[in-house]
Amino acid sequence: MQNRALTPFDRVAVEAQRALETVLGSPPALRANPAAMEADVVLDEVERRHAAGLMRINHVGEVCAQALYCGQAAVARDDATRAHLLEAAQEETDHLAWCADRLRELDSRPSLLNPLWYAGSFAIGALAGLRGDGWNLGFVVETERQVEAHIDEHLASLPAGDGRSRAILEVMKADEARHADEAEAAGARVLPVPVPSLMAAASKVMKAIAYRV
Numbered sequence: 001m002q003n004r005a006l007t008p009f010d011r012v013a014v015e016a017q018r019a020l021e022t023v024l025g026s027p028p029a030l031r032a033n034p035a036a037m038e039a040d041v042v043l044d045e046v047e048r049r050h051a052a053g054l055m056r057i058n059h060v061g062e063v064c065a066q067a068l069y070c071g072q073a074a075v076a077r078d079d080a081t082r083a084h085l086l087e088a089a090q091e092e093t094d095h096l097a098w099c100a101d102r103l104r105e106l107d108s109r110p111s112l113l114n115p116l117w118y119a120g121s122f123a124i125g126a127l128a129g130l131r132g133d134g135w136n137l138g139f140v141v142e143t144e145r146q147v148e149a150h151i152d153e154h155l156a157s158l159p160a161g162d163g164r165s166r167a168i169l170e171v172m173k174a175d176e177a178r179h180a181d182e183a184e185a186a187g188a189r190v191l192p193v194p195v196p197s198l199m200a201a202a203s204k205v206m207k208a209i210a211y212r213v
């Protein structure tokens with residue numbers, strides 16, 4: 001893996017650049033936005049604000065996923081695990097870009113707290129990663145399963161006319177399920193209690209805040 005040749009300083013610089021791109025810029029998607037095939041229905045003000053709140057949560061979720069995987073990859077011991085994490089992070093970049101596009105269409109913006117979400121998730125990812133690669137992959141499985149579940153809630157809660165947000169979330173949901181399956185196949189450990197409940201509690205707080213800010 002290319003990372004091998006990098007000095008510790010290079011690695012910090014690479015991570016800092018990736019963080020800035022994720023938080024401040026709009027990293028480009030590699031795949032076409034699934035919303036493109038759906039009509040852009042005009043929502044009323046209440047619907048528009050609700051859809052924007054949900055898509056902001058999804059955008060924050062992708063910022064966190066990106067940061068978690070980069071934090072885990074930074075300390076992964078095995079090259080195959082690191083490659084797996086960085087590949088999943090690339091697909092999260094597509095999700096991030098699609099959610100950002102939809103937020104713009106809904107006349108809204110990403111969370112102002114994204115730098116905070118990124119830093120916190122990167123630290124959690126690195127801590128999980130330090131426990132070993134089985135844990136690393138177990139963490140991916142749990143994260144992806146929880147994201148899949150909250151996407152289901154959002155699909156049920158989006159305004160009926162918002163086919164564009166729905167199209168994005170459907171593809172994201174399928175990708176997250178595949179990320180979890182692949183991590184399981186790669187040798188993920190089942191995380192012990194209370195780790196999954198702590199993760200769910202943290203994401204509940206994040207969702208409550210990101211809906212508004």
Ligand SMILES: [Fe+2]
Pocket residue numbers: 062065091092095172176
């Ligand atoms: Fe994602």
Ligand SMILES: [Fe+2]
Pocket residue numbers: 065088092144175176179
């Ligand atoms: Fe994912």
